[in-house]
Amino acid sequence: MNRRLTAVLSAFEALLIVAIGIAVPLSVLTLQWALQFGFQIDWVVFWRAAVIIWMLGHGVDVTFQLDPQTALALDVLGVGEPFLVSIALTGFTLAMALAGVAVGRRLRHEPHRIVGELVALATVVLLSTVLLLTVSGVPGVLPSRWQAVLFPALILGLGIAIGSIGATNPARVRLRRMIAEGPQPWLAAGGAALRAGLGTVATVAAIAALLTAAALLAGYGQVIALYESVQAGVLGGIALTVAQLAFLPTLVVWTSAWLVGPGFAVGAGSTVSPIAVTLGPLPAVPVLGALPTEPSPLGFLTLLVPVLAAFAAGIAVRPRLAAAAASAGVEGGALRLWSLGVGTVSAVIAGAAMGFLAFVAAGAAGPGRLAVVGPDPLAVGLWMLTETLIGASLGLLAGGARLPRPLASAASR
Incomplete structure (x- = not known):
């Protein structure tokens, strides 16, 4: 493939990966919105909840602050104060890494592999930024901004690095030659x-x-x-x-x-x-x-x-x-x-x-x-x-x- 087609396909693949990750929690939440809440709540609330879940799935720290009525109803020690949730829903992490492996395997023999990989990572960073903007300013929810922008791309990049093992570009060929000539x-x-x-x-x-x-x-x-x-x-x-x-x-x-x-x-x-x-x-x-x-x-x-x-x-x-x-x-x-x-x-x-x-x-x-x-x-x-x-x-x-x-x-x- 030429450089432009490689970039377009990589961007589309990254878009699909992020969309599927959001769709998993959003589909369940949308069913609740329709069947359990009878369309009476603004759907944007469920969209934001799905985005927060997706962020937690990629290791993003999120600080929550419950409103006084909810905190009083829960009657849990410390729930009235801001609290941090930093433990990851690692199923999302694993899925993103495996998707990166698939991207790396697809690109490893392409002549413009580096272009495809960089475009895929840049697309995930861009989409993560857009998703962050959709939940910015929501009362009681404060995700770590830099983590929300970078962590999904870093996880995808790790998968791409694993999947690209065996690539045949000149740099990899030179590296293998150096290893072959080493001790x-x-x-x-x-x-x-x-x-x-x-x-x-x-x-x-x-x-x-x-x-x-x-x-x-x-x-x-x-x-x-x-x-x-x-x-x-x-x-x-x-x-x-x-x-x-x-x-x-x-x-x-x-x-x-x-x-x-x-x-x-x-x-x-x-x-x-x-x-x-x-x-x-x-x-x-x-x-x-x-x-x-x-x-x-x-x-x-x-x-x-x-x-x-x-x-x-x-x-x-x-x-x-x-x-x-x-x-x-x-x-x-x-x-x-x-x-x-x-x-x-x-x-x-x-x-x-x-x-x-x-x-x-x-x-x-x-x-x-x-x-x-x-x-x-x-x-x-x-x-x-x-x-x-x-x-x-x-x-x-x-x-x-x-x-x-x-x-x-x-x-x-």
Whole structure:
């Protein structure tokens, strides 16, 4: 495609991505406007609510100030004062990142790839600015302006960067040539560490997803009881379900933090971890009915999950490390030090990645004690680093990290 067509298609694709993101909450809210409120309220109110939900879905901090009558009716400590909501509805975040991956994959072999990517990002920035203007000046709602303008584009840009891996433009070709001419043993060792670290995080997240599903099934009765206590009606129940689905990736990260050890909080002073559970008053959100009320019967043995995941990752990348060591002439005690070095780097990568996920899944969810919700990113990162260091190093050292027989015979020649 020529430059103009690439730019037009990228702009249209970005417009479609933003429109679909807004349409998800807006469709549910519009049904409520028509069927539950009988068209008696200005539809603009629901449009603004959909925009605020979309912003929250992309990590934008929003400060709320309820009117005195509503605050008095809720009778919640601190609800009469301005309060911050900073915890993201990560379903929107994940959808935007995946859309960026699709854009990056489509453009990666185009001759004007950079133009297409820049136009897509600029379009999202422009649309985000327009959406911000539609909610500016609304009483009781104050989103962070710079976050509202930049965060959606940054998330899309991250996806585009991932999707564009393998692009064939001259700059990428030169970069691959430089890598090919670089110190291959060190590059291979670095690649092994990266695979081991990210593989460990991915394994823990996959197990956490299964545990989250199991917890929802086990707590089905409590979840239904909370739905009934809310008395939101059919449309309100649908809206509540959609909101909880948008929050589902956050719950998976919370479960990951639980597996790693530090666990998470659902309000100031609370903790949910394998060895201790302290829950105070909780909001009537049905999905919270799946929270454990007792420590894990396995106790500290639960921490073996990330250790074993790291051990498996270490074993998986050991052949690559052995090949790199053989090409560098590393053997014996030096090979063991090499393995420990790769294990250490993989632990740093895993700790940083899990800490970042914990950071995304934490924040303020309301007034009072709900100002502290989610895992502690620093604690989760440090625990993950320690567990990965133990597991990955053992996996890399397992069996003495012997060279495969063909490599050993070739090295002896």
